Amino acid sequence: MSKPPTIHDVAKRAQVSVSTVSNVLTGKRPVAEATRRRVLEIVQEIGFRPNRLAQGLVSRSSQTIGVVASGLEYFGPSRVLVGIEQEASERGYTLILNLIHEPATVDAEAVLAHLITHQVDGIIWASPHIGKHLEQRQEALSRVPAPVVLINHPNASGLIVIDIDNQRGGYEATRHLLANGFQNIGLIAGPPDWHASQMRRQGWELALREAGKEPEQRQIAYGDWSPQSGERAFYQLRATFPELDAVFAANDQMAIGALCAAADLNLRIPEDIGIVGYDDIPEAAFIRPRLSTVRQPLLELGRLAVQKLDALIAGNLQPSSANASGDLLQPLLIVRESSQLRRSPE
Amino acid sequence: MSKPPTIHDVAKRAQVSVSTVSNVLTGKRPVAEATRRRVLEIVQEIGFRPNRLAQGLVSRSSQTIGVVASGLEYFGPSRVLVGIEQEASERGYTLILNLIHEPATVDAEAVLAHLITHQVDGIIWASPHIGKHLEQRQEALSRVPAPVVLINHPNASGLIVIDIDNQRGGYEATRHLLANGFQNIGLIAGPPDWHASQMRRQGWELALREAGKEPEQRQIAYGDWSPQSGERAFYQLRATFPELDAVFAANDQMAIGALCAAADLNLRIPEDIGIVGYDDIPEAAFIRPRLSTVRQPLLELGRLAVQKLDALIAGNLQPSSANASGDLLQPLLIVRESSQLRRSPE
DNA sequence: GGATGCATCTAAAACGTTTTATGCGAGGAC
DNA sequence: GTCCTCGCATAAAACGTTTTAGATGCATCC
Numbered sequence: 001m002s003k004p005p006t007i008h009d010v011a012k013r014a015q016v017s018v019s020t021v022s023n024v025l026t027g028k029r030p031v032a033e034a035t036r037r038r039v040l041e042i043v044q045e046i047g048f049r050p051n052r053l054a055q056g057l058v059s060r061s062s063q064t065i066g067v068v069a070s071g072l073e074y075f076g077p078s079r080v081l082v083g084i085e086q087e088a089s090e091r092g093y094t095l096i097l098n099l100i101h102e103p104a105t106v107d108a109e110a111v112l113a114h115l116i117t118h119q120v121d122g123i124i125w126a127s128p129h130i131g132k133h134l135e136q137r138q139e140a141l142s143r144v145p146a147p148v149v150l151i152n153h154p155n156a157s158g159l160i161v162i163d164i165d166n167q168r169g170g171y172e173a174t175r176h177l178l179a180n181g182f183q184n185i186g187l188i189a190g191p192p193d194w195h196a197s198q199m200r201r202q203g204w205e206l207a208l209r210e211a212g213k214e215p216e217q218r219q220i221a222y223g224d225w226s227p228q229s230g231e232r233a234f235y236q237l238r239a240t241f242p243e244l245d246a247v248f249a250a251n252d253q254m255a256i257g258a259l260c261a262a263a264d265l266n267l268r269i270p271e272d273i274g275i276v277g278y279d280d281i282p283e284a285a286f287i288r289p290r291l292s293t294v295r296q297p298l299l300e301l302g303r304l305a306v307q308k309l310d311a312l313i314a315g316n317l318q319p320s321s322a323n324a325s326g327d328l329l330q331p332l333l334i335v336r337e338s339s340q341l342r343r344s345p346e
Numbered sequence: 347m348s349k350p351p352t353i354h355d356v357a358k359r360a361q362v363s364v365s366t367v368s369n370v371l372t373g374k375r376p377v378a379e380a381t382r383r384r385v386l387e388i389v390q391e392i393g394f395r396p397n398r399l400a401q402g403l404v405s406r407s408s409q410t411i412g413v414v415a416s417g418l419e420y421f422g423p424s425r426v427l428v429g430i431e432q433e434a435s436e437r438g439y440t441l442i443l444n445l446i447h448e449p450a451t452v453d454a455e456a457v458l459a460h461l462i463t464h465q466v467d468g469i470i471w472a473s474p475h476i477g478k479h480l481e482q483r484q485e486a487l488s489r490v491p492a493p494v495v496l497i498n499h500p501n502a503s504g505l506i507v508i509d510i511d512n513q514r515g516g517y518e519a520t521r522h523l524l525a526n527g528f529q530n531i532g533l534i535a536g537p538p539d540w541h542a543s544q545m546r547r548q549g550w551e552l553a554l555r556e557a558g559k560e561p562e563q564r565q566i567a568y569g570d571w572s573p574q575s576g577e578r579a580f581y582q583l584r585a586t587f588p589e590l591d592a593v594f595a596a597n598d599q600m601a602i603g604a605l606c607a608a609a610d611l612n613l614r615i616p617e618d619i620g621i622v623g624y625d626d627i628p629e630a631a632f633i634r635p636r637l638s639t640v641r642q643p644l645l646e647l648g649r650l651a652v653q654k655l656d657a658l659i660a661g662n663l664q665p666s667s668a669n670a671s672g673d674l675l676q677p678l679l680i681v682r683e684s685s686q687l688r689r690s691p692e
Numbered sequence: 693g694g695a696t697g698c699a700t701c702t703a704a705a706a707c708g709t710t711t712t713a714t715g716c717g718a719g720g721a722c
Numbered sequence: 723g724t725c726c727t728c729g730c731a732t733a734a735a736a737c738g739t740t741t742t743a744g745a746t747g748c749a750t751c752c
Contacts (some may be wrong), residue, residue: 006738017702022740032700053408054466055739057399058707078424084446092462097413097443099431116397118440133510145350153400213423227632260632282599286573286606341379363732368710378730400708404737633715 005048014042025050034210052094056119065093065309066115066146070127074225075252075281076298080126080151083302093309096120103130104193108137112144122309126151126302128194146317147312149305152195152279158319160308162327165198169294169331170203172277173248176292176333178211180341182246182274186237187220188230188258190250200250200278216241223254230257238265246274246339252281252293259338275338289337296331304329317343360388373584378501398440403463411655412492412618413437416446416473420571421598421627421643427495429648439658442466449476449680450539456482466654472497472556472648474540493658493665495651498541501610503667508673510647513544515640515677517550519594519622522638522679524557526687528592529622530584533566534576536596542602546596546624562587570598576603583613592620592685598627598639605633605684621684635683650675654692 007025011117016035023029024039031039055064071077088095096118106127116125116343123146124207131193138156141148150161163221177185187204190197205215216242232250233266234257237244238324246255249255255277259269269289277284308327311317353371357590362381367373370385377385388394402408411434434441442464446452452473458654461469469492475483484502487494498509523531527629532552536543549563564586569575576595580603583590595601601623605615613619615635623630626641654673 007740008738018739019702019704019741023701026740028740029701030699035700049459049463051403051738053399053403055740056707057709057738058740060707060740062399071422072418072424072428075419080686082418082445085443086447089444091531097431098435098442099428101432113395114440126549162707180422227628256629256632263634283629283633284574286577286602286608287629288609292584299493312506323384341436342718353710354708364709365732365734366730367733372710374710375731376729397708400737401710402737403708404710406710530748558700564742662746 005046007048007050008038009046010042010048010315013046023227031301033202039093047165055265060119061091061121062119062121062312064096064118065306066096066098066118066120066123068098068100068111068115068123068127070103071225072099075279076296077126079298080302083299083304084124084126084239085302085305085336086299087306088305091306093121093306100127108140110139116144116146120146121304122147122313124149124305124309125153126305128152129154130193142319147309149309149312151301151305154195157241160319160327162301162304162308163196163329164296164298165328165330167203167206168201168328169278169296169333170200170248170250171207171332172203172331173209173278173292173294174204174207176335177246177248177274177276177339178207178295180270180274180339183217183337184241184243185246185248186241186244187215188233188247188249188252188254189220189222190225192222197250204248215217219244223250225251225253227257227260228254230254230303231261232257234258234261235295244273247272247276249275249277252279252284252291255293255338256283256287256292259289260289266341269338276333280334284334285336292336292339293334294338295330295334297329301329307318351392353394355392356385356394359392359544360385373421380406384569402444402607408440408463409439410466411652412442412464412466412469413446413504414446414461414469414471414473416449417571418445421625422642423497425644426526426651429645430470430472430652431648432645433649433652437652439467439652439656442522447471449473454486458486462490462492463472466492466580468493468495468659469494470651470655471499472495472651473501474498474542476537476539482651486666493655495655495658497647497651500541500692505630505659506658506665506673507648507661508647508654509542509675510644510675511641511676512545513549513552513641514545515624516594517530517553517594518549518677518679519624519638519640520550520553521556523594523620523622523685524553524593526616526620528685530587531565531592532587532590532595533561534579534583534593534600535566535568535619536600538568543596544588550594565590569603571597573599573603574607576600577607578603580604580607590619592616593622595623596619598623598625598630598637601684602629602633602636605635605637615684616687620687621637622679623684626680630680631682636681638685639680640677641674641680647675 007018007021010021016051024031024036142158153161155161189201208215221233221236223233247258277291277293280293284291284293353364353367356367370377371381397617488504499507503508552559559624567582568577569579591603609617622638623637626639630637630639
């Protein structure tokens, strides 16, 4: 089989120089209309496709974005990735995907090195911060010779960080439960070293304090986002916090696990226990009782990441000018059956 | 800021030629131990990272795999992608991701051209076949100057196709319902132009025929995989097929929608209506009633795709030698509450 | 009539690697 | 001593583009 045609083949057939072909294709310099047409005709005819490797090598821009993600089995991360991909492809970027399976132990340096090696124009780090080496990792990120946008991370100076306002989500969910007459609201939290987890907990704490209730450690049970862990956490909560009459779960899957445990205990939802989840997975509106939850603009978050990165690459945005408060998208509380108590507050 | 170091910088510092540095790094030719160590030391010292673009350009191999996927918001496709990524990164491949948002109208040629342009070593086409232009698309795929592995496609001569045995899954689910005494089993099918959908339907038909029941059109309602569509399909089924006493839904989300509709109609599950879903999403074991379903080896499917592709790239596998039957993974029926009738068959 | 400007095109360098072809010296066979 | 072989190292070519620095011809300007 013969080699694919190169720009030289096009040039020869069109009786022009390779530079002219290049100029026709990139549009960086004007070319006479007649020549332009002739070249394009030949390109069509022999099916020439420029080699991106060669383009990237000399132009020092690969039109490529490295994405570091994890937890694609969960609703949130996979939606964010879809948003990233849509915006990236609309802007002419190609995505290089790196999944992290063990966020706690990942060698960030190695992952970054791998992407740099591929000459990515920028990096979106969408893997949740886990573990203690935060400063270390952020230092690695700011040393990288390419712009970086972080998702799901605490603010870091000199780095662009965007997120959805998890504290606000936790706050709204808890306030809604309080407003509906629930008194003793337990928290089924996500893994404590996830940033999103911490923020949702802070929102829950804030709402409790505003209502004059000091949150206690025994009101919290930790899960790992899975339904199983939600079920287990619910039993644990009933043991350490017997007065429990409502639960805010940090995601819908754990909420479903809790719902399941409640059913096993013959507890009525929402009469005996009110429940609010987080994410608004498609199933949330169709399980019984229909699950109240917090919906997040995940697709938009992914798109925003690419927009920021593109601005960074183009030099229209300085990492130092990052304004944290401006880069928080707002979640939306969706009230359904699982949290609607008809009895009035005592 | 200074340019990143190149192989020339290493060579100069180590007082050897660039070829020697290259040989040390690639290991393609022997280098004296002393020289080797000196070079590696310098590499460490100045933090040299080879430029993959340059490597790929001359070696004509980018160590890159193009993945075309869609429906990442669903359980199946996202798990398959995770499997692909794991196996690919273990084998030293980098993934280029292309998502398709409208599988029905996608310009396959353009997507393939984009990947070829990036000099991918191979392509995994994991977007479900939709629409009528099957032959056309497969022709485009076989014209591509890189090996291709197809997932979720009908068999095609000259192309490697792998899948999970959807017909078997549909068959087992339906047979299980029949064995549990259900007589009139409706089908909530996925979109009729998805290959997986068709195969699951064929399995359902096969089981019915084996039981002496000729499947009728009115026993089928089509959904779009979403819980909403499952709910709608259930109502439709009750209208066109009033004797309905069980449902096989082509995925768990639609099964959940059906469950929801059944609850609204005050039908007991499984006493009045038995239900089996498909996928075994994590929530399936935690909703009430616990959902019987068909579990698929999705991660393994993704890994297998990369293994096949790697063999193809290495020349250890010929597309023409593709043996369809050997490339079907087997699903597993998971029996839970939603399909377990205690009454004996009439 | 020479200088200037403009539009169009081009030759050659550059990008950072791997690959190819070759060189060199030492050691062994004869 | 001469001829081979072998282990190690190297210079130069090659990969397929974009970019740089000119070149050419022609009209315009003074």
